[in-house]
Amino acid sequence: MGWLQLNRQNITPSSTHNNSTLHKDHSTTHIEDIHIDNPQPRCYPPVAIDLPDASLPFVPAPTVLDAESRDHRLWLVIDNIVYDCTDLISEHPGGSTVINSFVGKDCSWQFWRFHTQERMRVYGRGLRVGRTNGVKNPFREPARYVGLRRLGNTDEGWD
Numbered sequence: 001m002g003w004l005q006l007n008r009q010n011i012t013p014s015s016t017h018n019n020s021t022l023h024k025d026h027s028t029t030h031i032e033d034i035h036i037d038n039p040q041p042r043c044y045p046p047v048a049i050d051l052p053d054a055s056l057p058f059v060p061a062p063t064v065l066d067a068e069s070r071d072h073r074l075w076l077v078i079d080n081i082v083y084d085c086t087d088l089i090s091e092h093p094g095g096s097t098v099i100n101s102f103v104g105k106d107c108s109w110q111f112w113r114f115h116t117q118e119r120m121r122v123y124g125r126g127l128r129v130g131r132t133n134g135v136k137n138p139f140r141e142p143a144r145y146v147g148l149r150r151l152g153n154t155d156e157g158w159d
C-alpha cells in the first residue's frame with residue numbers, strides 16, 4: 001500500500017477538517033498541467049482499403065516478429081500480407097486464442113481452412129498494414145486428401 005501512504009503524506013488536514021482547507025505539500029495540479037502520454041505514432045498504420053497488395057509498404061520479417069513487444073500490436077501474416085488483428089481479436093467469431101497463437105507468425109493455410117475470399121475481402125482487407133516475406137508458419141499443412149490410386153492401389157471398386 002505504498003501508494004496510499006504516499007498520498008497520505010502529501011496531504012495535511014487543517015484543524016477544521018474542512019475539505020476546502022486540505023493542503024497539499026505541493027501546489028495544486030491544474031487540469032491543464034496534467035500530461036497524458038499519447039501512444040507512440042504507429043510505424044505501420046492500416047492502409048487505404050483500395051490500395052493493391054503490391055503497393056503495401058514492405059515490412060521486414062524481424063519487424064513482424066517483434067510487433068507485439070515493440071508496439072503492442074497483434075500482427076499475423078496470411079499469404080505474405082501483414083494484418084493487424086489488435087482491434088479484431090475481441091470480436092473475432094473464432095475466438096481470441098487462435099489469433100493470439102499466431103501473433104508474429106504466418107497462418108495462411110489455417111486461415112483458408114475457415115474463411116472464404118469474400119470474408120477476407122470484407123473483414124480482413126481493412127486490417128492490412130503491409131506486405132512481408134520469410135515469416136514462418138509454425139505448422140506444416142497436412143495433406144487434405146490422398147487418393148488411394150495415388151498410393152498405387154489399383155483395386156477395382158473405387159471409381
Ligand code: HEM
Binds near residue numbers: 110
Ligand atoms: C485477418 C485475420 C482474420 C479475420 C479478418 C477473421 C475473420 C473471421 C470472420 C469474419 C469469421 C466469421 C465466419 C464467417 O463469417 O465466415 C471468423 C470465424 C472463424 N475464424 Fe477467423 N479471422 C481471422 C483470422 C483467423 C485465424 C488466424 C484463425 C485460425 C487459425 C481463424 C479461425 C476462425 C475460426 C475457427 C472461425 C469460426 C469458424 C466457424 O464457426 O465455422 N481466424 N473469422
